[in-house]
Amino acid sequence: MEKAAIKLGELNSFSKLVPTIDLFIQLHVTKEAVVSSRIEGTQTQMDEALMDEDEIAPERKDDWIEVNNYIKSLNTAIERLEKLPISSRLLRETHQILLDSVRGEHRLPGEFRSSQNWIDGNSLSDAIFIPPHQDYVGELMSDLENFIHNEDIDVPELVKIAIAHYQFETIHPFLDGNGRIGRLLITLFLVDKKILTKPLLYLSAYFEKNKGLYYDNLTFVRTKNDMKQWLKYFLVGIAETAEKASQTLSNVLELKERLENKINNDFGRKSQNAIILLQYLLKKPIINVNQAKDVTGLTYNTANSLISDFIDADFLKEVTGYSRNRVFIFDEYLKLFYK
Structure with missing residues (x-):
């Protein structure tokens, strides 16, 4: 006890x-x-x-x-x-x-x-x-x-x-x-x-x-x-x-800090919107391009480009296999809750 x-x-x-x-x-x-x-x-x-x-x-x-x-x-x-x-x-x-x-x-x-x-x-x-x-x-x-x-x-x-x-x-x-x-x-x-x-x-x-x-x-x-x-x-x-x-809480904080540092170092002019998108993903780690557009206030094409940057940085991965109506998952974050 x-x-x-x-x-x-x-x-x-x-x-x-x-x-x-x-x-x-x-x-x-x-x-x-x-x-x-x-x-x-x-x-x-x-x-x-x-x-x-x-x-x-x-x-x-x-x-x-x-x-x-x-x-x-x-x-x-x-x-x-x-x-x-x-x-x-x-x-x-x-x-x-x-x-x-x-x-x-x-x-x-x-x-x-x-x-x-x-x-x-x-x-x-x-x-x-x-x-x-x-x-x-x-x-x-x-x-x-x-x-x-x-x-x-x-x-x-x-x-x-x-x-x-x-x-x-x-x-x-x-x-x-x-x-x-x-x-x-x-x-x-x-x-x-x-x-x-x-x-x-x-x-x-x-x-x-x-x-x-x-x-x-x-x-x-x-x-x-x-x-x-x-x-x-x-x-x-x-x-x-x-x-x-x-x-798990400690691991989440470490992941958040590491990804924020990577965004600030690597994303240049996109950093501000990338941080906004990351904050959203910490709340809801499943996203599509329209949701990224709405949360960042960007155009569809610019939001789509930011999603692509997140995929290239291994923040997100696409889970449907479709060319349209794609859904992306913040996989590394979700896996912390499975441990």
């Missing part, structure tokens, strides 16, 4: 020193959305998630919408935290955004379940785990909410959110989207308790790395009363993930 707390403190301190932290958060949130949705079976990759909807192949559009709903739900939940505490109301609002216009839209978006659900298996008779009956969900979620905000119990905050995540997944209050909301709950808690000033920590990649271990540790609490093993697993995840986020 001490190591986890130290690593979180380092990440939080680091984030306060970075002037472009919101750019980093946007990409971090996109990665979280992709990984968290992948756990649920969605196939969208990070570069696809950053494209505009009209650039997505029709057969991939449903997955793209699911990932972008997650991004929207996460960002909205963080904003709502300023006026609304972590609560059933906040989680239901977030859930409604998550399932808007996707495959789970008929599974009571924004509402706790009114029927029995189960985890794995074809029916209740062969399910691996059966959550509590639907009649108890409201009462159990109220109890969980009270636990999260109870200041009279002497439980460290990181232990409290570990228990709260376990309890949420055990209640399984929604018909769909419980995993994604349960993982989001961790980030919301860390921000709400001022452990992190910015939403920089997401455990989905850690949980996905060995999904069997994640599910086993949850199950052993239920079947063997082994909360200790779950807490150790969770805290190791906090420490590892915080350290990795700090390293």
